[in-house]
Amino acid sequence: xxxxxxxxxxxxxxxxxxxxxxxxxxxxxEIDALSRLHIERELGLPTDGFAQQVQTLCEDLLVGACASGxxxxxxxxxxxxxxxxxxxxxxxxxxxxxxxxxxxxADQHIAEGEFFVLNAARQHWGLSA
Numbered sequence: 001x002x003x004x005x006x007x008x009x010x011x012x013x014x015x016x017x018x019x020x021x022x023x024x025x026x027x028x029x030e031i032d033a034l035s036r037l038h039i040e041r042e043l044g045l046p047t048d049g050f051a052q053q054v055q056t057l058c059e060d061l062l063v064g065a066c067a068s069g070x071x072x073x074x075x076x077x078x079x080x081x082x083x084x085x086x087x088x089x090x091x092x093x094x095x096x097x098x099x100x101x102x103x104x105x106a107d108q109h110i111a112e113g114e115f116f117v118l119n120a121a122r123q124h125w126g127l128s129a
């Protein structure tokens with residue numbers, strides 16, 4: 001997996017993207033929810049920067065899939081912790097969690113994988129629901 005500078009827009013966007021993909025598919029309602037929340041402006045990404053981060057994460061997951069046989073097989077607790085460690089500023093952590101929760105709730109159902117990533121973020125950052 002790629003690494004990003006601490007508190008970079010890319011590191012923050014990757015966590016939100018991971019929540020989007022955690023249930024195995026990205027719904028239009030999730031993308032629309034993030035668009036309404038102006039995710040790119042909120043995270044300091046350029047126009048279409050979030051879509052680029054989703055693609056980058058997909059590429060990294062596909063490389064991991066070759067080794068593990070599963071597209072999400074490369075996301076173990078250690079990898080997830082390393083993603084969370086790249087976002088250290090408390091305000092950015094809260095913004096990422098807010099955006100990720102909005103995406104997960106957009107289809108009126110929080111899947112097990114989405115819950116796993118959201119819970120990991122809360123625990124790693126010491127934030128409440």
